Structures are given as structure tokens and as C-alpha cells.
Amino acid sequence: MATLNKTEEEDLAKIISNLAENNERVTFQMVIDSLSDRIVSSCSDLASLEAQGPVWLQKITDVALANHVNLVRDTPSWKSIKTKIQEQDVPDSPSQPSDPYAASSAFFSPRSRLSSSELKIRIDEKEKDAIRETIKGFDKSKFWILEASIQEAALNGLPAESVLSVDEKVHKLALDSIFKHPSQSFIIDIDDPNWDDMFTTAELDEIIDFGPPVLPPVLQEVADIIAEFEQLPNALEAYNFARQLNHNPMEEPLKAWFCMTIMQTAYLFLKKDQHNIADFPETDKQYLIWGFLSSIFQGTDIWALGKEKSSVASAASANNKRKLSTTDEICRKAIGRKVDEVYICGNIELGCMEIGGSSTDQTKEIKDGRMKMPHVLKDMLLDIVTKSPTLVHKVNVTGYLISGT
Numbered sequence: 001m002a003t004l005n006k007t008e009e010e011d012l013a014k015i016i017s018n019l020a021e022n023n024e025r026v027t028f029q030m031v032i033d034s035l036s037d038r039i040v041s042s043c044s045d046l047a048s049l050e051a052q053g054p055v056w057l058q059k060i061t062d063v064a065l066a067n068h069v070n071l072v073r074d075t076p077s078w079k080s081i082k083t084k085i086q087e088q089d090v091p092d093s094p095s096q097p098s099d100p101y102a103a104s105s106a107f108f109s110p111r112s113r114l115s116s117s118e119l120k121i122r123i124d125e126k127e128k129d130a131i132r133e134t135i136k137g138f139d140k141s142k143f144w145i146l147e148a149s150i151q152e153a154a155l156n157g158l159p160a161e162s163v164l165s166v167d168e169k170v171h172k173l174a175l176d177s178i179f180k181h182p183s184q185s186f187i188i189d190i191d192d193p194n195w196d197d198m199f200t201t202a203e204l205d206e207i208i209d210f211g212p213p214v215l216p217p218v219l220q221e222v223a224d225i226i227a228e229f230e231q232l233p234n235a236l237e238a239y240n241f242a243r244q245l246n247h248n249p250m251e252e253p254l255k256a257w258f259c260m261t262i263m264q265t266a267y268l269f270l271k272k273d274q275h276n277i278a279d280f281p282e283t284d285k286q287y288l289i290w291g292f293l294s295s296i297f298q299g300t301d302i303w304a305l306g307k308e309k310s311s312v313a314s315a316a317s318a319n320n321k322r323k324l325s326t327t328d329e330i331c332r333k334a335i336g337r338k339v340d341e342v343y344i345c346g347n348i349e350l351g352c353m354e355i356g357g358s359s360t361d362q363t364k365e366i367k368d369g370r371m372k373m374p375h376v377l378k379d380m381l382l383d384i385v386t387k388s389p390t391l392v393h394k395v396n397v398t399g400y401l402i403s404g405t
Contacts, residue, residue, distance in 0.1 A: 012063045020069045021337055022372065027072040031060050033121050040084045049085060053078060121180045128175055131184055135171050143167040148202035169198045187374045214396050222254065229262065235269035238262055253299050261292040286340055286355050290402055293353060294341065302350065306341045337376050349380045351398035369401040
């Protein structure tokens with residue numbers, strides 16, 4: 001059996017656990033796709049891949065078993081990895097060790113733990129069949145047909161029956177995709193450029209404008225204070241401006257929060273070059289710089305729970321199909337997707353926050369903001385409307401994605 005040192009085992013365990021958190025089933029192929037860059041780096045040619053392939057599978061099996069992850073031992077395709085090996089420039093590279101974990105520790109260095117390969121997990125036909133079965137159970141009479149779609153069809157002389165609903169376009173992208181995508185969970189993220197190929201600009205505008213505003217209007221008194229604040233030239237002026245605002249914290253909690261937030265934030269910038277915010281770790285950014293997204297709820301019934309909190313709604317969604325073992329072994333209880341902060345009132349989750357590290361880490365931004373957070377927000381929304389069906393089309397859940405500084 002292949003052996004791993006403690007760091008290598010922890011890093012591989014983290015990859016497998018992340019897959020288990022975000023998927024009902026974890027396959028060899030999913031883990032191989034997540035590790036593709038590292039596998040390629042450990043192989044000098046196709047012959048070494050052929051020798052190392054079984055070693056990788058054994059190591060994946062050992063770590064999954066040790067972490068109680070039920071691994072589906074499918075027959076993985078190595079085609080994409082073979083292509084990368086053939087394309088890599090090997091003449092000037094030093095010979096690679098035969099053992100994939102004997103290579104440089106850069107395989108699992110902090111900077112390489114989140115690679116773009118983790119965004120390229122393939123969806124298999126069994127999963128697509130499950131999506132098709134789910135779609136069959138939908139009531140087509142409730143599908144959402146946009147006015148912009150009807151107008152577009154009329155301009156092109158097409159019958160109204162030819163117009164595709166929003167639901168049908170989502171289903172099409174979900175089934176046409178080769179890789180995992182939020183559309184397979186029936187999620188639309190308007191900022192995702194993939195939707196530009198499915199909807200016209202007018203259709204996207206109609207989707208954005210649907211429903212009540214996400215944020216309530218700002219009180220005029222607060223708007224006036226903000227307008228005055230925007231004219232201040234530096235951090236010291238901002239600090240003194242907030243310090244001198246007359247208010248009663250018991251009767252005007254929003255103004256009290258505004259004053260404290262401005263003073264605390266301005267204080268970080270009173271001395272030039274005192275802080276290099278870009279170098280702050282995530283936790284410091286969350287509490288020192290963006291702490292006002294938590295403190296605003298002080299004195300209300302809403303709690304901001306941080307420290308990589310698992311979403312209860314996400315866990316409930318992941319576990320709703322668990323059943324006793326019969327012909328199939330019972331799957332392990334899944335934990336909810338972890339986010340940096342969850343906003344909760346009683347037993348209802350109202351939103352969440354994800355905060356990134358380096359401003360150059362676009363992969364983490366895409367993974368957290370385009371993959372993880374939409375699923376968490378969907379589970380929260382579903383939990384709310386399941387408990388209170390009258391809130392359908394009326395309630396919003398909010399997600400804050402903070403990248404860079």
C-alpha cells in the first residue's frame with residue numbers, strides 16, 4: 001500500500017472531503033479531475049502515467065476510507081491527463097520520481113491547494129439521467145415564459161408555441177454541460193457569462209428586474225449623512241466626522257452602527273503604510289475590515305455566525321435522501337457546505353458571506369462565488385419557502401462575496 005506523510009494525507013483528505021460536501025456521491029473520476037494538474041506534474045511521459053495511475057487510485061481509496069467517505073470506484077478516464085502530458089514541455093524538465101508524492105511539496109503547497117482543475121469536475125450520464133427524471137416531475141404549466149421571449153418570437157415571425165421558457169433553457173444548459181455547473185441544480189447566476197448564450201440582453205434584464213428589490217431604500221436621514229461623508233478628504237476627517245455625529249444609540253441603532261463603522265475603518269488608515277491590507281489573512285479581513293457586515297445585526301434578532309459555519313439548510317438538503325441500508329449501503333451523513341459567515345434568525349438562515357484571500361486568486365473567487373455560494377443560498381431559500389409557502393417570489397436571501405481587499 002502506498003504511504004503518505006501527514007501533510008500529503010491531510011491535503012488529499014481535504015480535496016476528497018470538499019467533494020463529499022458538495023456532491024451526493026464521490027467517484028474516482030471526480031477526484032482524478034481535481035488532482036489532474038498534480039498528476040500531470042508527477043509524470044514525465046505516458047509510460048510513467050501508466051505506472052503511476054494505479055498508485056494514485058490506491059492512495060485515493062486509502063484516504064477516502066480513512067475519512068469515512070463512500071467512494072464510487074468507477075473506471076476513470078485518463079484522456080485529459082494524457083493530453084496534458086503530451087502537451088507539456090518535458091525536454092528541459094528534470095526527471096520525475098516514480099512515486100507521485102515523492103515529487104516536490106509544491107504539489108500540496110498552500111498556493112496550489114485550490115487549482116482550476118477543481119472547477120472542471122465532469123458530470124456523468126447517471127447524474128444527467130437523474131436530472132432528466134427530476135425534470136419529468138415538473139409542472140410545465142408553471143414554467144416561466146418571459147415577455148421579452150414572446151416579443152422576440154413575434155419579431156422573427158415565430159409562433160408563441162415555439163418560445164422556450166426560462167426553465168427549459170436552464171434544463172438545456174444543465175444537460176448540454178460536460179462539467180458540473182449550477183444549472184444542474186436549477187440555479188441561474190446572471191453574472192455567469194454562460195447565460196449570455198442562452199438568453200438575450202432583454203431577457204436577462206427581465207430576469208434581473210423580477211420580484212421585489214433586494215435591498216430596502218435608504219432612510220433620507222442616513223442618505224444625507226452619507227452624502228456629507230463622501231465629501232471628506234481623508235481618514236482623519238472621516239474619523240472626526242463620525243465621532244461628532246449626535247445620536248442616541250438606544251433610539252437610533254442604525255446611526256450608532258454607522259458612526260462606529262466609520263471610526264473603526266478610518267482608524268486603520270490614519271497612518272500611511274501602517275497596514276498592507278492585501279496581506280491580511282482571511283480572518284483578519286473578515287473581522288477587521290468587513291466586520292460591519294456582522295456588527296450591523298447587534299441588538300436585533302439576527303445573529304452573524306462565523307468561523308467557517310456549516311449551513312444547516314445545506315446539510316438538510318444533502319441528507320434528505322438518506323435511507324437504511326438494503327441492497328445499497330447507507331450513505332454517510334453529509335455536512336452542510338461551509339461558508340465564512342451565516343446570518344440566522346431563530347432556526348431560519350437568511351444569508352451568508354464568503355471572503356477570499358489574495359485579489360489575484362480568481363479560482364477561489366469563482367469556486368466560492370459561482371459554485372458554492374449559489375447552492376448554499378438556494379438551500380436557504382428552499383428551506384424558507386418550504387416552511388412559509390406564501391413567501392414564494394417575495395423573500396430574498398443575501399450572499400456577500402468579498403474578494404481581494
